[in-house]
Amino acid sequence: MFTWTDRELNAEQSEAVVAPGNILLTACPGSGKTRTLTYKIAYELSRLESDRQFVVAITYTNRAADEIRERIQDLGVDTARLWIGTIHAFCLEWIIKPYGIYAPDLANGYSIVDLHARERLLEALCEPYRHERITFYDCEYYYTSEGYRLGCPSPGKHASIRRILESYFGILRERRQIDFELILWHALQLTEQFPAISGLLSKLFVCVLVDEYQDTKQIQYVILGAVLRAGQGATRLFMVGDPNQAIYGSLGGYPIELGDLRVLTELPIETRTLSLNYRSSARIIDFFNHFNVHDTVIVAAGEDRLYPSLVSYDRECQKTGLVHEIGTLIRHNIDTLGVRPEQICVLAPQWLHLASMTRQLVATLPDYQFDGPGMVPFARDIENFWYKVARLALTEPSPALFIRRHRWAGEIISALQDAGVPTQHLSRRMLLRDCNAIALEEQGGLAYLRGFFEQLFDRLGIVISNVASLREHYNAFFASSAARIEKLEAEGLTEVGDLAFFKRIFQNRSGITVSTIHGVKGAEFDVVIAYALLDGMVPHFNDPHGEVSARKLLYVVGSRARKNLHLFSEHGRSRGWRGHYEPTRALSDCVFDYDVI
Known part of the structure; x- marks a missing residue:
């Protein structure tokens, strides 16, 4: 026991x-x-x-x-x-997998559509609706037991999005493909x-x-x-x-x-x-408890509970001076307060706001690294076979990683079996040994992976071009990666295509994290810096649960911090003909004894 x-x-x-x-x-x-x-x-x-x-x-x-x-x-x-x-x-x-044969759409075989291929398909289907400003991002949907629901918060786009999705579903049926939401739908249908x-x-x-x-x-x-x-x-x-x-x-x-x-x-x-919070100081808890929608009991119980936290809120900063102010706070926390860079997180409501900010912070603070999900040069698509192999290619053999790499090797062998490749001769240890034996001089990330994949499968005696699903995943993996790298390089991250950058993806966090509020949920940092806390962004202007949603988002922002929390509702973000964004009401109405830094 x-x-x-x-x-x-x-x-x-x-x-x-x-x-x-x-x-x-x-x-x-x-x-x-x-x-x-x-x-x-x-x-x-x-x-x-x-x-x-x-x-x-x-x-x-x-x-x-x-x-x-x-x-x-x-x-x-x-x-x-x-x-x-x-x-x-x-x-x-x-x-x-065990019962899909009883579902008409799955009985003759199926594959999971690659995330990049899905994005390209939806982008093509959205093209005739450009005049309505409908993009791939508007086409997010989810299933309930009654059918699918749209994630787009703009009701005026819904009729066109439904037409796009009906075409999308039809093409997937023709190709015998399913996406993540269809996995849930088919599972529900089978159980019912x-x-x-x-x-x-x-x-x-x-x-x-x-x-x-x-x-x-x-x-x-x-x-x-x-x-x-x-x-x-x-x-x-x-x-x-x-x-x-x-x-x-x-x-x-x-x-x-x-x-x-x-x-x-x-x-x-x-x-x-x-009810015992071991993460944050009592002052941090006191702040985010203002946004406690469900009256959860929270008691400071950690080693840092008495830490004299800095909690600041700047409503006067102009958008044009925001990078300078955030850079100053980062330096203050590192140089004066002794916070390690990997314990600092910069947050915004949407990736749209973070792309330019990341580029400018990299230029302003050249001595520090910046890490974030949006800076990954390839999609974390766990269903793509070559993403699974890339994990082994980009991590070093070490005792600390052996269990994880051993499990990844098992996933690769299982995926090969699902693709119809004979694997009787292959064990996890053999696969790891072959991976560890590969030595390449390539310093470009994509070139390195191409060479690694080629050498590994030569060793395994598997011809990629003879296996349709592996070939499709291969093309999708590299097309998606090339597109991501091009986009990130255009945003100023010139080193994103280097092998060293690729290898950082599976290492422990080493730089200042840049993320959305949604992307950072579940993480924790000594210092959190959040900006664009503006009404219409927190919450989204079409959110039907506006005030409650804003409080939950602010609760998440505040509760990520252990020691210090810095918030911005900056001036100067345009809303087009509607003027400029104003501070999030739930935050501006919060009465708190903020620090002046």
Whole structure:
């Protein structure tokens, strides 16, 4: 039986881990949610009684799944009977792959459309609607159990977007392709039409755990609910999250109410809380608690709880002077306060605002590196085969990375099998040995990857051009990467195509992080600097839940900071004929004793 000491978990965390029933756990920021979830999974794994029993954990991102799996392995717990991943990966692995033959659109084979190919297809379909200013970004959609919903916040565009999407769905059917949202839709259809699927899964799953439940979509709740109902109590539920951080409403995410969850699962569900914040100072908590929509209890309990935090809010800065002001704050925190660069994050509501800012900060602060998801020279498309191989190509063999690289090697072998490539002769260690033996002189990122892929598959005796799916993924990977590099170079990141830049993608964060508010959720930093906190951006001008959404976004911004927090609602951002943006009302109305720096 897996055990721990009271130095590893506090009383709230321990009680949640050992609770025998179904739990809905509300965790305030910095309360050790991931640690609690990790220990809960380890505890449940140690109690399994049969080799045919599994613990299933649903995470919001693949990165979160990797982190939790590695933490469990570090605890010395066998993860052979753990399945952990995103809801899309769950639906593929447990529903579509074994039962897709019963779905008409999947019965004759299917492939997952590459993200770059999807973007190019939608861009082409949007072309006739340029006069309506409809772009690829307007075509985001999500499914509910009733059909698809549009993510575009501009109602006037909806009729045209629906015509575009109908064409898009038709082309995917012709090509026998599905995208991530269609994965969920087909999984739902299969579970509804064949209830035995849920029954079989419920016999395998002892416990289903859901991380970040506030970002879960209705269709995802319904799919998991079918499995839990079929288990009639034999499959237990453990859900953890923070409803105050439900900022993905435009994509369909929401925190389900307890009563609705009980009806959906037909389970008796107990609520618990994690209220001790080990991340932020009491002053930081006092600030972001002003935006606490759900009245969550938050108590400062960490080593930095008494830190004399700087919390500043600048409403007078002009847009033209913003880069200078942010640069000054970065230097002050590093040079005067001793903060490490990798513990600083610069935030804005949208990537549109960050592209120019990043370029100017790089020029203003040439001594520092800047890291961010938008600066990655290739898409983090976990379903693209060559992205999987690139992870091995761009990481060095080391004891610290062995477990992770060993797992990646297994994913590559599994993907080769799915593509119809014989792999009987291939093991994970053999694949890693072949990868480690490749030495190239190329200093350009894309050239290096092309050479690495060629040498590796020569060693494996696999001809890429003979395998249609690998060839398609190969072309999409390099086309997408070349387009990203061209765009980033145009924005001033001239080194983005270098091999050294490529290798930074899978290294630990080493520079100042640049991100959107949505992109940084789940992370934490000593210092957070956020700008463009303007009404119409926070929240978006078409957000139907305006005030509440703004408070949730500000709650997320504030709760990322451990020590210092700097906020800007700058002047001079034009709204066209409507004048200029004004400060976010929820922030400008907040009464707080700000510091003057």
